[in-house]
Amino acid sequence: MPAAGSADENGAPVNQIVAVVLVMLATVLIGAFGIRVSRTTSDFYVASRTVSPLWNASAIGGEYLSAASFLGVAGLILTFGADMLWLPVGWTGGYLVLLVLVSAPLRRSGAYTLPDFAEARLESMAVRRLSSVLVVLIGWLYLMPQFQSAGLVFRTITGAPPWTGSLLVAAVVATNVLSGGMRSITFVQAFQYWLKLTALAVPLVFMLMAWWSDGRPGLAPGDEWVLPLHGQEHPVYETYSLILATFLGTMGLPHVLVRFYTNPDGMAARRTTLVVLTLLGAFYLMPAVYGYLGHVYGMPESDTVVIALPGRLVGGPVGEFLTALVTAGAFAAFLSTSSGLTVSVAGVIAQDMLRGGVRAFRVATLLAVLVPFALAGVARSLPVATVVGLAFAVAASSFCPLLVLGIWWRRLTTAGAMAGLLAGGGLACTAVVVTIIGGPHGGWAGSLLAEPAAWTVPVSFTVMVVVSLLTPSRVPRGVARTMVRLHTPETLNVDRGDWRPRFM
Amino acid sequence: MSGKPRRAAASGTRGQGEGAATGGKPRRVVVTSPRTAAAPRPRHPLTREIDEQTRLGEVYMGSLVRTQFRLALFVCSLLACVVGGLPLLFLLAPELRAAELLGLPLPWVVLAGLIYPALVGGAWLYVRQAERNERDFADLVERR
Numbered sequence: 063m064p065a066a067g068s069a070d071e072n073g074a075p076v077n078q079i080v081a082v083v084l085v086m087l088a089t090v091l092i093g094a095f096g097i098r099v100s101r102t103t104s105d106f107y108v109a110s111r112t113v114s115p116l117w118n119a120s121a122i123g124g125e126y127l128s129a130a131s132f133l134g135v136a137g138l139i140l141t142f143g144a145d146m147l148w149l150p151v152g153w154t155g156g157y158l159v160l161l162v163l164v165s166a167p168l169r170r171s172g173a174y175t176l177p178d179f180a181e182a183r184l185e186s187m188a189v190r191r192l193s194s195v196l197v198v199l200i201g202w203l204y205l206m207p208q209f210q211s212a213g214l215v216f217r218t219i220t221g222a223p224p225w226t227g228s229l230l231v232a233a234v235v236a237t238n239v240l241s242g243g244m245r246s247i248t249f250v251q252a253f254q255y256w257l258k259l260t261a262l263a264v265p266l267v268f269m270l271m272a273w274w275s276d277g278r279p280g281l282a283p284g285d286e287w288v289l290p291l292h293g294q295e296h297p298v299y300e301t302y303s304l305i306l307a308t309f310l311g312t313m314g315l316p317h318v319l320v321r322f323y324t325n326p327d328g329m330a331a332r333r334t335t336l337v338v339l340t341l342l343g344a345f346y347l348m349p350a351v352y353g354y355l356g357h358v359y360g361m362p363e364s365d366t367v368v369i370a371l372p373g374r375l376v377g378g379p380v381g382e383f384l385t386a387l388v389t390a391g392a393f394a395a396f397l398s399t400s401s402g403l404t405v406s407v408a409g410v411i412a413q414d415m416l417r418g419g420v421r422a423f424r425v426a427t428l429l430a431v432l433v434p435f436a437l438a439g440v441a442r443s444l445p446v447a448t449v450v451g452l453a454f455a456v457a458a459s460s461f462c463p464l465l466v467l468g469i470w471w472r473r474l475t476t477a478g479a480m481a482g483l484l485a486g487g488g489l490a491c492t493a494v495v496v497t498i499i500g501g502p503h504g505g506w507a508g509s510l511l512a513e514p515a516a517w518t519v520p521v522s523f524t525v526m527v528v529v530s531l532l533t534p535s536r537v538p539r540g541v542a543r544t545m546v547r548l549h550t551p552e553t554l555n556v557d558r559g560d561w562r563p564r565f566m
Numbered sequence: 567m568s569g570k571p572r573r574a575a576a577s578g579t580r581g582q583g584e585g586a587a588t589g590g591k592p593r594r595v596v597v598t599s600p601r602t603a604a605a606p607r608p609r610h611p612l613t614r615e616i617d618e619q620t621r622l623g624e625v626y627m628g629s630l631v632r633t634q635f636r637l638a639l640f641v642c643s644l645l646a647c648v649v650g651g652l653p654l655l656f657l658l659a660p661e662l663r664a665a666e667l668l669g670l671p672l673p674w675v676v677l678a679g680l681i682y683p684a685l686v687g688g689a690w691l692y693v694r695q696a697e698r699n700e701r702d703f704a705d706l707v708e709r710r
Binding site for chain 1: 613616617619624627630631634635637638641642645649650653656657663664671673674677678679681682683685686688689690692693696697700701703704707708
């Protein structure tokens with residue numbers, strides 16, 4: 063549906079193209095500049111001691127707010143109505159669950175990636191490798207819709223075929239990651255958060271003024287769109303499954319954990335998470351208003367409503383400027399999230415699947431970008447937030463049990479962790495593949511496959527606990543020391559063991 | 567301990583200068599305090615009990631993990647009640663779905679507005695309490 067039509071309504075998409083070029087140029091330049099600023103991982107390590115919670119939290123927000131948040135949420139709310147309000151609630155609330163269950167212990171573990179944590183806690187290379195595979199799958203699943211919606215937005219502003227936009231973003235991301243730019247710059251990602259917030263907030267102010275002067279049009283009486291538990295086939299099941307996936311999936315995302323490492327200690331990790339929660343809460347107040355206004359003004363149901371709405375409501379040169387601003391924000395969202403994900407995925411591929419080293423990292427970066435780019439071309443085009451929601455479901459059914467049980471339950475065994483990851487992650491991945499490639503399916507089967515978290519998360523937890531109880535001899539030998547490491551405040555002078563993550 | 571010789575010197579050879587060659591040996595005075603006698607430093611600080619994974623150390627560690635886990639569980643249960651309860655409420659009381667607050671639909675006011683400050687507030691209270699638990703544990707372990 064190219065009918066979102068900001069191009070023909072504004073008449074001059076030049077502004078938008080200029081905005082896109084500017085964002086891309088800025089990203090590449092800052093990336094190139096960053097090579098000089100930070101060359102090694104240890105620079106990153108040292109820099110981490112001086113990063114305050116606000117900067118750190120902005121960086122997490124900048125990396126976390128993807129195309130799904132910037133464009134997808136408003137699009138889904140416009141399409142399905144009130145039930146989709148749970149999506150941003152879950153993406154924010156996931157940080158509360160992360161805060162209380164994992165943030166401080168995870169920082170204290172010293173793990174740099176999820177496979178690192180698996181290795182540190184379970185002392186098993188097998189669990190580490192399985193975690194690596196899952197990280198790569200989740201990363202690809204998350205990257206694919208970013209590229210797809212980049213293509214969609216690019217088509218809306220230029221009329222070019224979708225793959226050109228995808229290719230553009232993929233190329234910039236790969237260049238950037240290969241040059242080592244985005245890698246360690248907390249401040250760049252922090253800046254991205256504030257850019258995205260501004261790009262959504264400023265047009266919103268103008269649009270609300272326009273809406274006010276239009277005489278504050280509301281919904282038609284009896285409009286079902288506004289009601290919760292409506293619009294889907296099995297709304298109650300799908301709502302609960304969505305809640306479970308988003309609240310528990312956040313902690314298992316590969317690109318989030320790396321940023322926690324930049325906190326100096328566990329206490330700072332908690333405070334950072336609190337600030338992240340505040341920043342995300344502020345951001346997610348806005349997509350719902352975009353969706354609401356989009357419905358009131360009868361916009362076509364599409365992921366590009368955020369781009370099209372300012373031009374429709376405000377018009378004139380101001381409208382053109384605002385459209386350019388949201389477009390810039392959208393591309394900032396594509397680039398920042400994709401870069402963060404690519405770095406995480408490439409790091410895991412290089413370290414755990416290839417032999418490590420600089421050449422392996424280069425090959426891994428290309429793999430990390432090319433596979434989701436190819437998938438973006440062949441996969442069924444689903445709304446971006448739906449696919450990202452599926453990535454959350456996979457994370458919730460694999461890494462959430464691993465982290466929660468690993469941190470709080472001493473009796474978790476290597477065999478239990480393996481079995482749980484295989485069962486939960488495997489089932490969730492299968493459901494995702496069937497939904498994306500085979501779908502859409504109708505009836506109960508369709509709902510169970512499209513929102514798998516409600517059954518895969520309990521399966522994963524149960525398998526992990528039961529298998530652990532059946533294999534008590536496989537409890538890792540150093541579990542007592544690991545517990546000391548995970549839970550004691552850094553001010554205490556105790557023996558925390560000597561495990562260190564392996565840097566490339 | 568380190569204060570003793572100085573105190574002895576000060577009381578014994580006042581005005582003559584320390585170790586003066588003229589007055590012979592200064593008289594030694596032992597100065598003790600009942601407090602230092604009453605509270606000797608423990609030979610095994612609790613951190614060492616934890617390091618050596620003795621039964622006592624394990625008990626202390628267990629209590630820290632349990633306290634923090636109970637707090638986490640409390641917050642998660644509260645969250646589950648709010649987040650899990652809302653769809654249930656809309657299901658059981660359908661008239662709430664169409665209710666309005668300040669001219670806006672009630673579910674929207676809650677889900678697109680009020681729930682965010684509530685999440686932040688809950689997180690703030692949790693961080694305060696979790697830090698307090700850790701301070702208490704550190705005091706307990708380092709007290710003796």
